[in-house]
Amino acid sequence: MLRISNTVSVPDSEIEMQTIRAQGAGGQNVNKVASAVHLRFDVSASSLPPAFKERLLRKNDRRISKEGVITIKAQSYRSQEKNRTDARNRLRYLIQGAVWERRPRIASHPTKRSQERRMEQKARRGRQKALRGKVNW
Numbered sequence: 832m833l834r835i836s837n838t839v840s841v842p843d844s845e846i847e848m849q850t851i852r853a854q855g856a857g858g859q860n861v862n863k864v865a866s867a868v869h870l871r872f873d874v875s876a877s878s879l880p881p882a883f884k885e886r887l888l889r890k891n892d893r894r895i896s897k898e899g900v901i902t903i904k905a906q907s908y909r910s911q912e913k914n915r916t917d918a919r920n921r922l923r924y925l926i927q928g929a930v931w932e933r934r935p936r937i938a939s940h941p942t943k944r945s946q947e948r949r950m951e952q953k954a955r956r957g958r959q960k961a962l963r964g965k966v967n968w
Contacts, residue, residue: 833846833919833922833923834923835879835883835923835926835927835930836927836930839879839880839883841872841877841878841879841922841926842878845872845873845876845877845878846870846871846872846919846922847870847871847872848868848869848870848871848915848918849868849869849871850865850866850867850868850869850911851865851867851868851869852864852865852866852867853866853867853906854867854906855906864911865911866906866908866909866910866911866914867904867905867906867914868904868905868906868911868914868915868917868918869902869903869904870901870902870903870904870905870918870919870921870922871900871901871902872900872901872903872922873898873899873900873901874887874888874895874899874900874901875888875898875899879926882930883926883929883930886929886930887899887901887925887926887929887930889929890928890929892925894925901922901925903918903921903922903925904918905917905918905921
């Protein structure tokens, strides 16, 4: 069971994991052991709430296909179990990120004193730079 939030979770039966050989350097181990993991998760056929599905499918992410299938490849670790955990965590963060809404930013204004301080600093810096000019004897 993959826990997304306090109320939402995804059963393991909806997550398809397949082990493959990892790419890249790794010596003899990489040629013998299938330690990388391909995780596939069909958003449309899942038991996620409709709002979660809609937001996920609207998200512009290269891991989500046009058919609504999320594919995550985990091969950071040499251990298959760690790669499985990593893939599941990345799926969780992807779903949580799609659902999480940012609060709208409320624009603030600088205080009068901070504006004055800024102008004083600019004037001081300008005077300092003016002293760096050519010297006339």
